[in-house]
Amino acid sequence: MKKIVLVLALLGGAGVLYWYSLDKSAAVGPRVKPIPNVVVTKAGVQTIRDEVEALGTTRANESLTITAKVTELVTKMNFDDGDVVAKGAVLVQLQDSEHRAKVQVAKVKVGDAERELERIRTLVTNKTVAALERDRLQTQIDTSRAELEQAQAALADRTLVAPFAGRLGLRQVSPGALVTPSTPITTLDDISVVKLDFAVPERFIPQLNPGKMVEAEAVAYQGQVFKGKVISIDSRVNPATRAVMVRAEIPNKDAKLLPGMLMKIRLIKTSREALMIPEAAVIPLQNRHYVYLVGSDNKVERREVVIGLRKRGWAEVVEGLSEGEAIMVHGILKVRPGDEVKPEMNERFSAAVATEGESAA
Template sequence: MKKILLLIAIVSIALFGYFSFEPEKSQSQRPRAIPNVVVAKVEVMPIRDEVEALGTGRAYESIIVTSKVSEIVSEINFDDGDIVEKGAVLVRLRNDEHKAKVAVAEVKLAENLRELERIRSLISSKTIAELERDRLQSLIDTTRAEVEQAKAALNDRVISAPFAGRLGLRQVSVGSLVTPGEQISTLDDVSKIKLDFSVPERFIQELIPGKLVEAHAVAYPDRVFKGVVTSIDSRVNPETRAVVVRAVMANADLSLLPGMLMKVKLIKQSREALLLPEAAIIPIQDKHYVYLVDQDNKVVQQQVTLGIRSRGWAEITDGLSVGQQVMIRGILKVRPGDEVKVQQAENFKFAQVEEIEKSA
């Protein structure tokens, strides 16, 4: 009886094991689903080496409008923010006294010239010595200098714009006394803007006039202002280890103002290169790899050498060639040698170029 019970127990355990492990066994024998991955063909695309910095905009020409002399303001010919041409009269100071001095000097000059004309014939006939003629000539020269001096003093009472530009706020009124150095207003030529920014000294060898720059201002987030490097400072700041670079940008619509903080990108070099999204790069220790898909739709691991990186993109300097299919999505689902279903990335090139243009 015990033997029969033991036999029944063994058969029950065997049947239980069979039915318990059979589904799992059948499940393990099911074919693995072929994963879908997204690939892109390797192509040559534009890339730019650039240096980012913060810069301050300055007027191309800028002065504080002031007077050379102390005098009462008699006339003001501008309003706040006016745009004026070169030579435009901005302020006139009281000048009656100096007009009179010019008139007196001119009368004296005319009288001396008439006197010289009268004695010319007498000198020719030896009636008057030539010494008298020389005395009159010296007097005429002196009087001419007095006329010029009086006219210069009169011109100092007229304050004009030395160049075309935009005026700032008016600081004086008619009837007020102005003194030398006192600010009447400001005048800025903002048809072009000087942009000064600092660049680390390690880039000095690549800094030459003519390099292109692109700048963004907080006030105009959707605009890109382009300019050209015109000069590099002759000294490196010993505290920051940077050199100041100056670029000039066109400002035809006068949208930029002096003093604006701008984010600058100095384009050191523009060239063609192989670029991939950084998501396609697989770092393993100190090396980098990508997954290629061959003609049989099999995954192949390929070591690559990276160049510069910029905003999610990586330059490939070695390891890939144009036309190869690189996996950019689905990398975590596969291993080298796996078979995959390939889907081409849409507008890969367009998206890349657009991103580079925005980031550069």
């Protein structure tokens, strides 16, 4: 009997607690859903470019190896390693005493023949001397002049001059050395402008024209962009690589770029203005794309958009969005269309994305 009474008392207490909890929950009312914080940014117009990336090698605008035309001893070197020289500057002097003497002898012969011809000119007019003698002397003068030109050319071959302005390389010979036409003395490069050769797939040939802009970066100068333009396209496609060689020209006033450097190139095919948004704001669903917008009433709206070109964290919106509309970038998974949100403009995020977009462009 006591057990039955104890069980009834426990059941009664449990019932009281249950009804008490129901009354308390009814007094508190339904739980209120918190308003989520989201990060938004505004769709803006940016300059985007359709470009082709490639690797290329720099070449000097003009380049040659200085060698002698004759076999002769070096008597004087007029340059040091890396000198910048002007066109016509004397670089190397070879032994030329014998050829100077030959030039002098030739000049004497010419002068003697000219004087003798002058003496008999009046005699030929008066028919005292036959015209045949005059012709013989004229032939002798012509021959002497030819010998003089030959001697002067041989003398000039003993003086090596710069055929164009540029920077010299390392000196390979010393005074007193015997050089031959196959002996490299030094190199001369005109690098005021460098040529950049690179291969482009043949499918881009219709869009390749002289004047297209290029941007190039070298490993030696991280972060620095060198700008130039296309000057010519090769007339043949490589059958092995199915690519055509393109040559661009880059100003190099500071002489930072040297021949033979490897450069990463961006060939800009087209450039235009487009409405761009961060790629993180795009929600793909099968073959469609959506974005979440936040209106003036802080309500979320889902809208379908048409995506165009994508570029390093950015996406072009072709249809479905207007410039200046606020779109969600962070917090998309926390909301549904029609929800109220607390939008925040994350300036640091926007600036970082903008910087990335500009570098990509």
